[in-house]
Amino acid sequence: MENKSKGRFGLYGGQYAPETLMRALNELEAAYSEAKADPEFQKELEFYLNEYAGRPSLLYYAENMTNDLGGAKVYIKREDLNHTGAHKINNVLGQALLARRMGKKKVIAETGAGQHGVAAATAAALFGMECEVFMGEEDTRRQELNVFRMNLLGAKVTPVTSGTGTLKDACNEALRAWAARANDTLYLLGSTMGPHPYPTIVRDFQSVIGKEIKAQMLKKEGRLPDAVIACVGGGSNAMGAFYDFIGDKSVRLIGAEAAGDGIDTERHAATMTKGTVGVLHGMKSIFLQDKSGGIMPVYSISAGLDYPGVGPEHAALRDSGRAEYYPITDAEAVDAFRYLTRIEGIIPAIESSHAVAQAMKIVPEMDKNKIVVINLSGRGDKDVYSVARYMGVEINEK
Amino acid sequence: MKNKNRIDSMFEALREKDKKALVTFLTFGDPDIETSKKLVLAMEQAGADLIELGIPFSDPMAEGPVIQAANVRALKHEINLDIIFKAVSELRESTQVPLVFLMYFNSILSYGPEKFFAGCKDAGVDGVIIPDLPFEESDEIYDLTQKYGVWQISMIAPTSSEQRSKAICERAKGFLYCVSSMGVTGTRENFTTDFDNMFAMLNKYSDIPKCIGFGISKPEHIENLKKYCDGLIVGSAIVKTIAAGKTESDKINGVKELTAALKAPLM
Numbered sequence: 324m325e326n327k328s329k330g331r332f333g334l335y336g337g338q339y340a341p342e343t344l345m346r347a348l349n350e351l352e353a354a355y356s357e358a359k360a361d362p363e364f365q366k367e368l369e370f371y372l373n374e375y376a377g378r379p380s381l382l383y384y385a386e387n388m389t390n391d392l393g394g395a396k397v398y399i400k401r402e403d404l405n406h407t408g409a410h411k412i413n414n415v416l417g418q419a420l421l422a423r424r425m426g427k428k429k430v431i432a433e434t435g436a437g438q439h440g441v442a443a444a445t446a447a448a449l450f451g452m453e454c455e456v457f458m459g460e461e462d463t464r465r466q467e468l469n470v471f472r473m474n475l476l477g478a479k480v481t482p483v484t485s486g487t488g489t490l491k492d493a494c495n496e497a498l499r500a501w502a503a504r505a506n507d508t509l510y511l512l513g514s515t516m517g518p519h520p521y522p523t524i525v526r527d528f529q530s531v532i533g534k535e536i537k538a539q540m541l542k543k544e545g546r547l548p549d550a551v552i553a554c555v556g557g558g559s560n561a562m563g564a565f566y567d568f569i570g571d572k573s574v575r576l577i578g579a580e581a582a583g584d585g586i587d588t589e590r591h592a593a594t595m596t597k598g599t600v601g602v603l604h605g606m607k608s609i610f611l612q613d614k615s616g617g618i619m620p621v622y623s624i625s626a627g628l629d630y631p632g633v634g635p636e637h638a639a640l641r642d643s644g645r646a647e648y649y650p651i652t653d654a655e656a657v658d659a660f661r662y663l664t665r666i667e668g669i670i671p672a673i674e675s676s677h678a679v680a681q682a683m684k685i686v687p688e689m690d691k692n693k694i695v696v697i698n699l700s701g702r703g704d705k706d707v708y709s710v711a712r713y714m715g716v717e718i719n720e721k
Numbered sequence: 722m723k724n725k726n727r728i729d730s731m732f733e734a735l736r737e738k739d740k741k742a743l744v745t746f747l748t749f750g751d752p753d754i755e756t757s758k759k760l761v762l763a764m765e766q767a768g769a770d771l772i773e774l775g776i777p778f779s780d781p782m783a784e785g786p787v788i789q790a791a792n793v794r795a796l797k798h799e800i801n802l803d804i805i806f807k808a809v810s811e812l813r814e815s816t817q818v819p820l821v822f823l824m825y826f827n828s829i830l831s832y833g834p835e836k837f838f839a840g841c842k843d844a845g846v847d848g849v850i851i852p853d854l855p856f857e858e859s860d861e862i863y864d865l866t867q868k869y870g871v872w873q874i875s876m877i878a879p880t881s882s883e884q885r886s887k888a889i890c891e892r893a894k895g896f897l898y899c900v901s902s903m904g905v906t907g908t909r910e911n912f913t914t915d916f917d918n919m920f921a922m923l924n925k926y927s928d929i930p931k932c933i934g935f936g937i938s939k940p941e942h943i944e945n946l947k948k949y950c951d952g953l954i955v956g957s958a959i960v961k962t963i964a965a966g967k968t969e970s971d972k973i974n975g976v977k978e979l980t981a982a983l984k985a986p987l988m
Contacts (some may be wrong), residue, residue, distance in 0.1 A: 327857065327860075328857050328858050328860070329857060336856050337857070337858055338855060338858060339826055339853045339854060339855075339858055340853060340855060341783045341852045341853060341855070341876070341878075342852075342855055342856075342876040342877065342881060342900065343783070343878045343879045343880065343900055343903055343904065345855055345856075345857075345878070345880075345881070345885070346878070346880035346882065347854075347880075349925075358751045359775070419826065472983065485786075485789050485793075486780065491780065492780075495780055495782050499782065499783075499785075499904070502783070502903060502904050503903050503905065504903075504904075505903070506882070506903075600830070601827045601830060602825075602827045602830055602853065603780055603827060604782070605782075605853070612831065613798075613803065614801070614831075615801040615831060615832075616778075616830065616832065617778065617779040617830065618779040618780050619826075625728075665778065681931045711859065
């Protein structure tokens with residue numbers, strides 16, 4: 324056997340996983356490469372994406388926003404219109420079909436905001452699988468509605484109290500659980516992170532977003548956009564939106580990460596801005612860590628971006644200069660949330676609002692003949708309470 | 722001339738006497754560094770042949786709840802590798818028991834791999850178990866382990882394929898850490914792994930000492946498993962005993978008693 328690290332993106336990626344997981348990872352890698360090459364699998368996936376999740380999602384010309392910002396033309400990729408309300412379903416349908424193909428009847432998942440957990444529970448309901456979702460205890464409080472939603476879908480939600488009780492701890496717990504039950508269970512990992520082959524699998528299943536943007540843009544404008552903007556936590560919606568454009572050097576790829584109270588405070592999740600190289604959750608990438616390599620607690624108003632690392636392919640895209648990443652504060656994200664809601668009648672997820680905020684910064688500086696696409700990764704109904712709280716508005720629905 | 726690694730000397734001496742090793746574990750700094758040092762000496766006195774020191778980390782992915790909690794307790798005080806190396810150097814004034822770090826790769830990466838292995842050699846650390854650095858990624862430190870004579874202890878799981886086990890065996894140093902059953906660290910009632918097959922296969926590829934760990938908590942476990950291997954590793958059961966002791970002397974006496982009881986089947 325060759326002693327060689329697999330799944331590298333530049334310096335990053337790899338398989339920093341316990342020996343107890345290596346067989347499961349190798350089996351998944353083999354099953355995926357077989358499925359990827361099988362037209363039947365691709366046909367099946369396309370069927371569920373189109374007939375169940377509602378793809379292709381719309382590419383909407385945001386005329387009001389364009390006129391108001393007075394710069395580049397703004398298009399919005401409506402991943403919020405997918406079944407379950409976010410891009411997460413794209414990946415989950417792919418991985419659940421893979422689980423079925425591998426003969427696994429049980430799935431587990433981690434979740435932060437609850438979007439991936441809801442998507443996983445949905446796919447499990449659809450395919451008749453048993454589903455357990457690990458969710459930081461802190462997040463189960465922030466996203467109570469999603470917990471109930473997962474329960475309705477038949478999933479068991481296990482609150483994780485270890486560590487900081489947020490997304491990173493949910494990932495640890497899901498990996499621990501998988502190490503014990505990999506024989507009959509597949510871990511449906513929700514972002515472009517974790518040990519190889521996950522960053523590649525998730526990126527491939529999400530790359531439908533960028534492929535559609537390209538085709539839709541060529542049809543509507545007869546050319547490629549000048550920039551694609553997406554929010555980045557682990558990075559799956561951004562990786563999905565960027566991937567098909569990596570070779571198109573004229574297209575700027577812009578990620579917006581969560582700066583919480585600001586990158587000069589202790590409360591943020593701005594990995595690209597403030598992080599350093601490290602290893603966590605099975606991958607080498609960029610992480611927020613202290614002097615001794617301890618992973619730091621992170622904060623963002625958005626539970627989905629509240630992660631101390633970033634997917635390895637993003638870290639490599641940053642190093643090569645192919646993609647740019649900028650921090651967006653809670654205040655900027657909430658402003659963008661309210662702005663898009665008022666000006667276009669579209670309530671964005673607080674995660675996606677970070678991408679909207681980044682667009683609001685650069686669009687006015689761009690020429691009118693330029694085109695920008697915002698990947699609106701999810702809808703914001705789930706965030707109405709936390710935005711109200713942020714604005715000091717009390718809502719009582721009892 | 723290089724000094725012989727203490728792990729190798731210890732297993733050689735035991736094999737000559739046809740004895741098996743008792744390997745014990747504690748999370749270093751739980752509840753504090755000074756107590757941990759006393760506990761190490763107490764375990765050696767009570768019969769531990771090799772002692773693993775868990776290096777506290779924020780995200781110990783391969784640990785069950787007991788050792789996770791110990792990590793949290795240890796991290797309440799200021800603790801880092803400089804402090805730990807100093808403590809190990811101090812321990813080396815009174816003991817020559819083989820000491821092995823159990824730690825996550827990010828701690829090494831953050832400290833600087835070369836500085837880390839040089840530090841191990843200077844302080845008298847004989848090996849390092851890195852649960853999240855499998856065979857595929859071990860090239861990253863392999864040359865340093867050879868240069869400083871500080872072995873990376875490789876792990877084998879019940880699910881490791883024959884081809885994979887062979888490759889791991891060929892490069893293994895010190896001893897092989899054979900995981901008793903799937904999942905994370907923590908006590909288990911019984912074991913369902915087919916050890917006869919597992920060790921027949923491993924012995925075919927290497928005569929390196931082999932130790933079984935994960936879930937071993939009682940003398941009966943040791944009695945039943947000792948025929949397969951060269952050593953038995955006990956972690957969570959000791960960490961539990963440390964946590965249960967109300968005073969420092971309770972902790973030390975509790976750990977001494979448990980270590981002696983675990984050693985009995987190996988005498």
